[in-house]
Amino acid sequence: SQTIHQWPATLVQPVGSPLSLECTVEGTSNPNLYWYRQAAGRGLQLLFYSVGIGQISSEVPQNLSASRPQDRQFILSSKKLLLSDSGFYLCAWAHLTRGNTIYFGEGSWLTVV
Amino acid sequence: DAKTTQPPSMDCAEGRAANLPCNHSTISGNEYVYWYRQIHSQGPQYIIHGLKNNETNEMASLIITEDRKSSTLILPHATLRDTAVYYCIVSGYGNNRLAFGKGNQVVVIP
Numbered sequence: 750s751q752t753i754h755q756w757p758a759t760l761v762q763p764v765g766s767p768l769s770l771e772c773t774v775e776g777t778s779n780p781n782l783y784w785y786r787q788a789a790g791r792g793l794q795l796l797f798y799s800v801g802i803g804q805i806s807s808e809v810p811q812n813l814s815a816s817r818p819q820d821r822q823f824i825l826s827s828k829k830l831l832l833s834d835s836g837f838y839l840c841a842w843a844h845l846t847r848g849n850t851i852y853f854g855e856g857s858w859l860t861v862v
Numbered sequence: 863d864a865k866t867t868q869p870p871s872m873d874c875a876e877g878r879a880a881n882l883p884c885n886h887s888t889i890s891g892n893e894y895v896y897w898y899r900q901i902h903s904q905g906p907q908y909i910i911h912g913l914k915n916n917e918t919n920e921m922a923s924l925i926i927t928e929d930r931k932s933s934t935l936i937l938p939h940a941t942l943r944d945t946a947v948y949y950c951i952v953s954g955y956g957n958n959r960l961a962f963g964k965g966n967q968v969v970v971i972p
Contacts, residue, residue: 839905
């Protein structure tokens with residue numbers, strides 16, 4: 750069976766510090782990978798998606814970036830965090846053989862102080 | 863992708879069927895209706911999806927009107943653990959990006 754893991758689960762970072770959230774998927778190959786963000790009291794916002802190694806599409810301009818160094822690894826990064834980067838970050842995967850069914854990780858709570 | 867309209871919130875009685883409506887009047891012929899739910903502080907969970915026919919699985923039933931302009935998600939016997947935000951999404955099959963709106967905050971009341 751397929752599983753998805755992301756870490757860390759929670760972190761508190763000062764403004765201007767770097768960020769790295771990591772996500773890995775097991776039990777499938779060549780998945781589509783996604784990073785979503787959910788600010789407090791708001792809906793899910795798609796940040797990045799990837800259809801393959803090194804292929805990243807950005808949905809919204811921001812000071813975040815994503816990378817996919819391996820088939821089942823997806824990393825969300827920032828060089829300098831802003832207060833507005835606080836939120837609940839979710840990694841997700843999907844596979845064309847399963848249509849649009851998206852499977853989400855446990856989420857990472859980021860508080861920028 | 864077509865947009866959807868859901869009530870912002872609703873209450874349901876524990877043990878009773880919960881009927882969650884969704885309007886998608888601009889849905890196109892090749893777009894599916896998907897339902898997800900998000901329990902507080904967790905990632906969204908896939909529930910069910912359909913194109914034209916009604917669908918049922920171990921979690922819920924999906925009723926799609928004949929003109930496909932609206933649908934209803936039915937939780938047959940609501941429990942307190944069903945309290946969550948429910949998202950109705952329409953999207954073409956194989957579309958890489960699903961747009962989650964604000965959803966419907968469903969509260970199951972004892």
